[in-house]
Amino acid sequence: MDVLVVGAGLAGLHTARLLARRDLSVMVVDSRRSLSSGVRTTGIFVRRTLDDFDLPDHLLGPGVRDVLLYPPSRRAPVRLTSDRDEYRVADMAGVYEHARRAAEAAGARVVLGVRYAGASTGLVRFAGAEPVTARFIVGADGARSRVARDLGLDVNRRLLVGAEIVHPIASGTTTPAFHCVLDPRVAPGYLGWVIDDGRHAHVGVAGYPGGMRTGIRHLLDEFAADAPGRAAPAGPIERRGGPIPVGGVLRRLACPAGLLVGDAAGAVSPLTAGGLDPCLRMSELAAAVTAGYLRTGDQRILSRYDGGALRTRFRGRLLLRRVFAGIRSPAAAEAAVALLRGRAGRRAAARVLFGDGSFPDVSPLLVSPAIDHP
Template sequence: MVAGVRRCRRWLPSAAMETVDVLVVGAGLAGLHTARLVARQGFDVLVCERRTSLDVGIRTTGIFVRRTLRDFALPEQHLGPPVRRVLLYPPSLRAPVELVSPHDEYRVADMAGVYAEALARATAAGARVRLGVSYPAPGITARFTIGADGARSTVARRLGLDVNRRLIVGVEEVFPVDAGGAVPTFHCVLDPALAPGYLAWLVDDGQHAHLGLAGLPDRLPGPLPRLLAALRARFPDVPPAVGPVRRRGGPIPVNGVLRRIACAAGLLVGDAAGAVSPLTAGGLDPCLRMAELAAAVAGDYLRTGDAAVLRHYDGSALRARFRTRLLLRDVLSGVRRPAAAEVGFSVLRTRLGRAAASRVMFGDGSFPDVAPVPAR
């Protein structure tokens, strides 16, 4: 039995329950993508989601990076215009650093549409999805459980797997804007007095604006809605809304991939596994990449019953590849005064500083590729 499997706790159901091969908890992008891939292998897959509709309770900004757009078949009709320009602002908002890529670096998605498409693909593959069902799902037991239930995963706790300990919390407003010919731009404001340990942002792609901020919860200087209103009041580039404003937000894990993310009873994917870049807090690319590996490992394990298969889903090995990002996370979290951030911007304005910023914003390594499971 592999390390950690002995400590895994199963939820022991009573008799007369519906039994499935795989129960996926959470119908976000990670859960639905994993469910589709497992169902395509011929297993009986059930997805339970506590929300009654996938177009409510959305937490992600929905920014897809170039590497994800290249490697995954995302629904084009739900993607906004491409963004190549980034402006980095110091706390004073004066003299931002401009970065322009020769490539289409970002596209911001209508996540309700992306979820609807992912749901359709999962069900077409044979997975069954039940909305309005919380975990533990009454009357249902499973041979294997996949936790895709977010940063504060209940599945992780019930199976005795690792849980996220380091979180930032964020809030965002999304609203349509008048397409006036402005260049689509990703604005980033580094102000530790407003967004400690992270940043504030405005993504304006000419169709929608996404205005938000996030930070370490114990250092936020006030309630998130009030901080967002302060950002809107002082940031000159926020376009007027020409339609309804939607607000969303929630916790984001920034501790890197957790070490123990699999055991004999199940595994974790997406935010539940800490599959988020510690530095940029981007989680859409990792959730898709780890879902591919998770589905392969789960299928192999269910076919063979060999617990050694779970070694291929090794959080510790993935985590080791994040040493630099984890170090940069500590540096960013350690900037507590706006004056220090202003000094840091003097470095960003140098040739080397701009190159480093371009590597972070436009780099092609948002998340390491995961090795496929060897054929058995």
Template sequence: METADVLVIGAGLAGLRTARLLAQQGLDVLVCERRSNLGTGIRTTGIFVRRTLSDFTLPARYLGPAVRRVVLYPPSLRAPVELVSPHDEFRVGDMPGIYAEALAQATQAGAVVRMGVSYPSRKIRARFTIGADGARSTVARRLGLDVNKHLIIGAEKVFGVNTGGVPTFHCVVDPRLAPGYLAWLVDDGQNAHAGLAGRPDRLAAPLPRLLRTFMDRFPEMPSPVGPSHHRGGPIPVGGVLRRIVCTDGLLVGDAAGAVSPLTAGGLDPCLRMAELAASVTCDYLRTSDASVLRHYDGASLRARFRVRLLLRDVFSRLRRPATAEAAFTLLRTPSGRAAAARILFGDGSFPAR
């Protein structure tokens, strides 16, 4: 029988950061990851926003050029809305490199990381279990915690480019391609990420076919240079789950629903929730006082997503291209552009640091 203070299931950013912080506090931490290589099975586009880049130390060598320009397109692709920020708003990360760095840091802090190990692959006795195992968390079910029910499904192709233009984040709102979400192209001049996501019950065709259609038709799509990589998977968009902690463990990252319901961005909240999760776990294991777990209450954390949950509901009801075209009429007004800029360029964070 193997023992540990904390068993972390999943070696994504949330799991590795939580493990690192716990190990730095002197706890015996074991991380189990079903993948044998963190460079495979990647599901995130890897877009880091300004607040994340400001508040966290990320390896600069794994970050692409800064993106300040965002262009929003209606289904017709005509008369797009261009927004340019005075700040460096986004940088796309080389996720295999960033994961490798996070793994090295967790190991250096003292955490034991086992790759190619499913949960549970053998008998492990831990005082506390942390589920960092993604949107369809097995840990959540085994601990009797809430599970994500509102999911969109995404697919993406990543390839090198040599465009030399202004780094740009293109977003296409077209319910025929991406019902309930959008199609995107992030071209930072070095690499391009072309993808789309949508509600699985409304997809008009398999995701790979829809992605090929988007890449063939979108006029700004650059020519690939070198090899390409495919990514994809479920994205929780229902906000932070209400019940994400109990006396036996807690959830972080996608497993906890810590993803913006509107933008589907999860890297910033996953890093921030990892810090809160580590703090609460340390306090609980050192004091055995269950009342400290109330500081990780999903119902109260969920309140930060109230407005975006409402906007998610509105966005999800967008079914017809004509309705999307009409919405862009409002988006082109000064107030519409200001609202879009606030969503895309806002400096809020969750939970506040």
């Protein structure tokens, strides 16, 4: 085969579809037996993604325009309101299944319940299954990518760990809103959140593992007990969780044997920890570079998939990530939220939460005679 994609998340399936559309033979493998199991993301799509990509509208919740930022005391939150829908929360199991069908319709083969076990010189091994040969491997296998290590590419070193509870709420009983709590006691280096899209409530926390002395499960349950904006649960509760890379896009993302996409590539906003928009954008570049390289054999094409170049375009957010990580006491968090109450602070917060610059635009890198277009 031409390309093996390891990981059937949004990045892997989107990349597979684009490669199959270029008449390459593509196979996707994932250790999960069902795409509805092991969902790790909250599934928040931002306005920029909704504007630029054709997402299945029936799988997206109502628009969210209000964001409330709380200090540890939970008193007097800073409310930011947009005149546009800024967020929509997706049914991610449904989105994955939709992406799977799109990949298969384009000609990719998707195989679930198969665990990647390693690769060398074009031979790919699986646990309990026959090996296959592939000209190129796309690592879409998450923040702790095994493919990255096997290919000698960079690996994520700076990680948050997150967990959340998802539960349905009675329709019409709440107003969609995004509640964010800055409190290093429950979310060291990040925040706790409740996002309510009018159909489901996602209650979560994330932070640096070293600061979570009592464990994330305990912190999540403690936060969920009195989280702001949390509606009373109705029906079964779903728990999610997993690592989130926040060190920025990795520098060395590609080699003649393969490349990385999605969380495996560190394609997550270092400040907001949002990864759905970056994974879609980088998947388009990854597919174009892969197809161009396989068509010509010219390794110079791989240089366009350069994480170092992408990192230079959001240095400010990497700096703000370090500042965020330095907020280690409730008093410092109270002071940080107080700074956002003024006009300049509100403007800065709105720029981060409602702006269009969450991830570098990769479209200029697609404009090249060497890049293969579908």
